[in-house]
Amino acid sequence: MKGHRYVFVAGLHRSGTSLVARLLGEHPDIAAITDAPVPENEGCYLQGAIPHTARHGVPGHFATDPDQHLVEGCALDRLETRVRMEADWSRWFDSARPWRVEKSPVNLTRTRLLQSLFPMSQFIIVTRHPAFTAEAMRKWVDVEAIGFRGYWQGAHDLVLADLEYLHCAMIVRYEDLVERPQTMRRAMFAFLDLPVCESARQIANGNRRYLDSAQRSSAAYSRLGYAPGASCGPLLPRVRHPLRAIVERVEEVLANTDYAEAWRMSD
Numbered sequence: 001m002k003g004h005r006y007v008f009v010a011g012l013h014r015s016g017t018s019l020v021a022r023l024l025g026e027h028p029d030i031a032a033i034t035d036a037p038v039p040e041n042e043g044c045y046l047q048g049a050i051p052h053t054a055r056h057g058v059p060g061h062f063a064t065d066p067d068q069h070l071v072e073g074c075a076l077d078r079l080e081t082r083v084r085m086e087a088d089w090s091r092w093f094d095s096a097r098p099w100r101v102e103k104s105p106v107n108l109t110r111t112r113l114l115q116s117l118f119p120m121s122q123f124i125i126v127t128r129h130p131a132f133t134a135e136a137m138r139k140w141v142d143v144e145a146i147g148f149r150g151y152w153q154g155a156h157d158l159v160l161a162d163l164e165y166l167h168c169a170m171i172v173r174y175e176d177l178v179e180r181p182q183t184m185r186r187a188m189f190a191f192l193d194l195p196v197c198e199s200a201r202q203i204a205n206g207n208r209r210y211l212d213s214a215q216r217s218s219a220a221y222s223r224l225g226y227a228p229g230a231s232c233g234p235l236l237p238r239v240r241h242p243l244r245a246i247v248e249r250v251e252e253v254l255a256n257t258d259y260a261e262a263w264r265m266s267d
Contacts, residue, residue, distance in 0.1 A: 004031075004086075005099045006118050007192060010107035011126035012155055013059040014136035016174035019203065020126050021103035023185055027197045031097035033089075044104035046092055049084035050076055050113075057106040060141045060148055063155035068106065070113035072165070082117040099192065108155065112165050122168035122192060125159060128207075129175060131217035131230040135210035149219050156221060163240065170239045170250070173224065175232045178205040183253065190249045191239060 007024060011017040018040050025032030038045035044052045050070070062068050070076060093100050107114065111123050128136075130152040134143045141148070163169055170191045177184045181203040189196050207214070207230075214230035225233035241247050 003120075004093070004095075004097075006114075006121040007099060007101050007124060008107045008111070008114055008121055009101060009103035009124050009126065010111060011105060012063060012108065012128070012133060012152065013105050013140070014133055015105075015128040016126045016172075016177060016206075017103050017105060019174075019177065020124055020172060020188070021101050023199065023201060024101045024124075024188065024192075026199050026201065027099070027189065027194060029097055029194055030099040030101050030192075031094040032101050033092045033103075036092055040103070042104040043089060043092070043102040044106050047085045047088035049081045049088065050110070052106070057104070059105075060137065060143070060146045060151055062106060063108055063158065064151055065109075068109050069158065070110045071162075072112050072116035074113060077113060077116050085117070099194070108159060111162055111169070115166055123166060123170070124188060124191070125163075125169060125171050126177075127156065127159075127171060127173050127224055129214070129226045129230055129232060130219040130221055131214040131226075132174075132207045132210050134217070134219065135214050136206070152219075153221060156224065160223060163238070166240055168241050171224070173232070175207065178203055178207070183256070187250050187253045190253050191241065191246065193246055193249075 007030070009017050009021045009024070021032060024030050025034070033041040033043055033046070035041075036046060044050070044057065056062065056068060089100075089102070107123070108125070114121055115123075130149060133152060134148050137143050137148060170188065172184060172188065185199060186196050211230065217230060218228045220226050220228045227233055239247055239250050
């Protein structure tokens with residue numbers, strides 16, 4: 001084997017990143033971290049190359065902390081970092097599988113560094129309507145006290161800016177995934193240039209439990225199709241890939257849905 005390919009899953013806490021990682025990990029060609037003694041099998045806890053102390057990755061804080069925005073050319077952009085990460089992760093992945101999925105919320109602010117360390121890596125960025133994310137976060141933090149709405153917007157402003165530097169990235173909205181799980185699974189595997197596999201996982205719409213309170217929210221983010229009242233517009237997930245055939249294949253998968261708009265970020 002020439003080397004493992006990585007798909008890094010990123011997104012704010014409570015956005016659906018764990019669900020996406022589990023769906024990807026069902027594929028026979030993708031190894032996933034399982035049964036690790038860390039929260040949600042997150043790889044950031046299982047390596048020592050990129051510092052991840054108790055002050056890193058704090059929910060509601062990390063994504064707008066300039067010190068946690070890691071990009072190409074920073075002090076950690078060294079071969080030694082990659083070697084240490086792969087050495088630390090090796091025991092947690094099935095080495096026989098060509099792909100590895102690693103999911104950590106902090107990947108959201110590390111995509112550019114990770115791309116430099118692993119040039120053949122691909123990124124799936126998971127987003128969730130800010131109103132629903134805020135409601136889901138209430139069990140962890142005081143969302144009003146920390147100004148969560150502004151935090152969510154600042155985080156996604158950064159994400160969309162960083163996307164311009166990424167070769168291979170796809171945005172998957174949680175709302176699309178839970179409403180059209182089979183279509184979105186096919187789209188994600190098309191993005192990775194892998195055949196679709198069977199899935200035994202039942203996907204529940206976690207937004208339903210927060211619907212009443214979220215619908216009273218004015219939170220919105222038009223750049224991702226999120227409107228007030230916890231509604232979603234027809235904007236599709238976005239994709240970047242240097243191979244036009246991959247982009248067109250993903251577009252073809254999504255063209256069979258009832259979305260109103262086509263999308264492309266490859267140009």
